[in-house]
Amino acid sequence: MEFQTEALHAGYEKDAQGTMAVPIYMTTAYEFRDVEHAANLFALKELGNIYTRLNNPTTDVFEKRFATLEGGEAAIATASGMSAIFYAIANAAEAGDNIVCASQLYGGSLTLSSHTLKRFGIEARFFDVHRPEEIEALIDEKTKVIFFESLTNPSIDVADIAAISAIANKHNILSVVDNTVATPVLCRPFAHGVDIVVHSASKYTTGQGLAIGGILVERKGLVDKLKGNDRYAHFNEPDASYHGLVYTDVPLPPFTLRTRLSLLRDLGAVVSPFNSWLFIQGMETLALRMKEHSANALAIAEYLEEHPKVSKVNYPGLPSNANYDNAQLYFDEGRASGLLSFELNSADEATKVVDATKLYSLVVNIGDSKSIITHPASTTHQQLSTEELDACGVPAGLIRISAGLESAADLIEDLRQALEA
Ligand SMILES: *Cc1c(COP(=O)(O)O)cnc(C)c1O
Secondary structure (H helix, E strand, O other): OOHHHHHHHOOOOOOOOOOOOOOOOOOOEOOOOOHHHHHHHHOOOOOOOOEOOOOOHHHHHHHHHHHHHHOOOEEEEEOOHHHHHHHHHHOOOOOOOEEEEEOOOOHHHHHHHHHHHHHOOOEEEEEOOOOHHHHHHHOOOOEEEEEEEOEOOOOOOEOOHHHHHHHHHHOOOEEEEEOOOOHHHHOOHHHHOOOEEEEEOOOOOOOOOOOOOEEEEEOOOOHHHHOOOHHHHHHOOOEHHHOOEOHHHOOOOHHHHHHHHHHHHHHOOOOOHHHHHHHHHHHHHHHHHHHHHHHHHHHHHHHHHOOOOOOEEEOOOOOOOOOHHHHHHHOHHHOOOOEEEEEOOOHHHHHHHHHHOOOOEEOOOOOOOOOEEEOHHHOOOOOOOHHHHHHOOOOOOEEEEEOOOOOHHHHHHHHHHHHHO
């Protein structure tokens, strides 16, 4: 079925009440029929609900629907995008291992990989997302993940997804892509050879800035890459914490299975069923919204490109942009999402313009139906050193816009007055 139909129906079987809207199952736990039933569920002889840290019927619909939209096999919802990213990495790597990451990453992903994971004994090595040829020199037998964003936030680059995943596949390494900004509406990384897709559901999925959540999706057939692969011994050897389960020996998608049984069980960054329900509402209109976000961002970018005070506009939908060809190649109908940025000559000028806008809210978020403006150097990227700022493409005079769903004419008029104020 087509995307928009799946967005409304996938993963939900109506209950005996015929409930049209997916019910919110607010419950901590579930009653077992008897001791044997309980034992079967714990032994995975039967699949079913145990405890909401592990599974929940509302979250189950969100996971199934999202997996369908991404064209994946299975998904795990998490408490936030950051926990989905952490789980994707922690499920593959342990102390002594390394991961190879694009330098152009979300601020939280950068601090996670270069600082927090370091304390877990996992080393991050960085490549320029525009230079996949740098990756091979960084790989060794301890490399467990190649991690990048399809459409980077906030530097707004478009990765050559097929080139990066081809390198990962050549070395039998897991590729993980953060598809938050592109969304499965514009880009389907599995079609280009990626293994794991992660998202912050807090952005376009919820769509109206309503809730924090994340999701991790596993591609179809990933078991073939993991089975017998020496890099991932923990998927091929008995898990002592789960009575000797070998993840690649059971007929369930192994990456999400281990995320659920081991990481959700022990680390517990689980999504609230209420938030899953909000994400389900968001998915119904995701495709419709992404068209409008993209059209508004393009109109703003075209306006800014002609403005004398603006030295550079970063929007992959503009033919002048270095990412234009990749956007045409990887994004549906070349639409380029709602994120754009532009450069003024100094941090000072940028601050003035941000403060002079009236319609845009100064918020560190993206993907809301209401337009957002940010000055990354003083907010989201404040913790990064000057070298780290330059490396991830965030100069001091950069302003980022997340184009909302207001009328494009009003959004442009507000920028015009702010730039002239
Ligand atoms: C926001 C964001 C994240 C983090 O997601 P949270 O839900 O805020 O934890 C990760 N990656 C990208 C690209 C993001 O925009």
